Amino acid sequence: MAGKVLLHGGAGEWNISKDEEERVKDALRKAVMAGMKALKKGSALDAVEESVASMEDSSVLNAGRGAYPNIEGDIELDAGIMDGKTLSAGAVASVRNVPNPVRLARLVMEKTQHVLLVADGAERLAKGFSLYEAFKLSTARKKRYTAEIRKFIGQKWIKDLPIAFEKHLDTVGAVAIDDEGNLAAATSTGGTAFKLPGRVGDSPIPGAGFYASNGHGAASASGVGEAIMKYLLCMKVVASLGSLASPFSVLKTEINSLRGVYGPELAGVVAIDSRGVPSVYTDTKAIAIGYGVADGSTRVDIARKEKLDELNTLLIRQIPG
Ligand code: ASP
Numbered sequence: 463m464a465g466k467v468l469l470h471g472g473a474g475e476w477n478i479s480k481d482e483e484e485r486v487k488d489a490l491r492k493a494v495m496a497g498m499k500a501l502k503k504g505s506a507l508d509a510v511e512e513s514v515a516s517m518e519d520s521s522v523l524n525a526g527r528g529a530y531p532n533i534e535g536d537i538e539l540d541a542g543i544m545d546g547k548t549l550s551a552g553a554v555a556s557v558r559n560v561p562n563p564v565r566l567a568r569l570v571m572e573k574t575q576h577v578l579l580v581a582d583g584a585e586r587l588a589k590g591f592s593l594y595e596a597f598k599l600s601t602a603r604k605k606r607y608t609a610e611i612r613k614f615i616g617q618k619w620i621k622d623l624p625i626a627f628e629k630h631l632d633t634v635g636a637v638a639i640d641d642e643g644n645l646a647a648a649t650s651t652g653g654t655a656f657k658l659p660g661r662v663g664d665s666p667i668p669g670a671g672f673y674a675s676n677g678h679g680a681a682s683a684s685g686v687g688e689a690i691m692k693y694l695l696c697m698k699v700v701a702s703l704g705s706l707a708s709p710f711s712v713l714k715t716e717i718n719s720l721r722g723v724y725g726p727e728l729a730g731v732v733a734i735d736s737r738g739v740p741s742v743y744t745d746t747k748a749i750a751i752g753y754g755v756a757d758g759s760t761r762v763d764i765a766r767k768e769k770l771d772e773l774n775t776l777l778i779r780q781i782p783g
Contacts, residue, residue, distance in 0.1 A: 546647070550571050678735070758782075
């Protein structure tokens with residue numbers, strides 16, 4: 463089977479200008495290339511790590527240096543990675559000054575006996591493996607952020623703050639299958655904007671923001687972590703991917719069921735099943751995706767919800783774009 467990488471740059475509004483759209487698509491294209499390169503000489507696990515690290519480096523998505531800060535203006539990152547072959551997982555949460563938390567998550571998986579390290583402890587591990595590099599919100603973003611937050615202070619409860627303030631920013635994630643049929647998934651985020659310090663969403667929680675299991679599938683989610691983690695969205699998607707239903711209808715069923723419990727416009731997922739069938743669904747306005755097949759084409763898209771039927775057909779037929 464030819465290896466494949468399917469990645470997302472987040473599920474959300476995606477109400478952005480043409481220029482911003484080009485920057486995002488460029489970041490998605492680079493991430494597909496990074497994943498494909500890794501697939502050629504490595505495994506599905508290498509591919510999801512490289513694709514996600516590339517998006518973390520892009521500064522145009524809600525991950526790595528470009529991520530949303532918390533309510534105090536500090537960037538705190540979450541990431542997780544899972545190997546479908548061994549069912550091993552690694553994750554980090556609330557880490558500062560680690561530009562590539564997905565790489566740190568893989569270290570947690572491979573070099574420790576633990577699954578999830580947070581804050582200070584995770585940062586100490588990062589220092590030991592040269593993954594620590596001090597960085598702050600850029601001055602321009604700090605200015606925009608401070609102006610935005612002023613609108614809300616004193617007017618609303620924290621729970622009424624919006625979950626985004628820069629419209630083009632979103633969480634990143636990737637799923638992949640290699641030519642031996644191994645599956646992997648990874649997700650990385652700065653979390654929701656205006657989050658409280660220490661808030662952790664679904665992205666670093668196995669079964670919530672990501673999950674992979676050979677023989678079933680791999681999934682990575684984006685959306686409102688508080689809903690996704692209570693629903694254990696990726697676990698439910700992967701568990702059903704081995705069923706007779708088409709992967710697209712599995713994603714649709716699970717995301718609609720989450721909507722039934724927690725409300726509309728909360729989640730999107732990308733997945734690959736054990737036969738290598740890709741699928742994408744979101745209940746938000748749109749989802750940014752990138753797709754690459756080792757011996758063929760690539761496609762990037764910021765797909766509106768109403769175009770997802772069409773997108774899934776194009777992905778399955780490997781039509782480039
Ligand atoms: N799921 C992420 C979180 O809640 C945010 C996102 O996907 O945009 O932290």
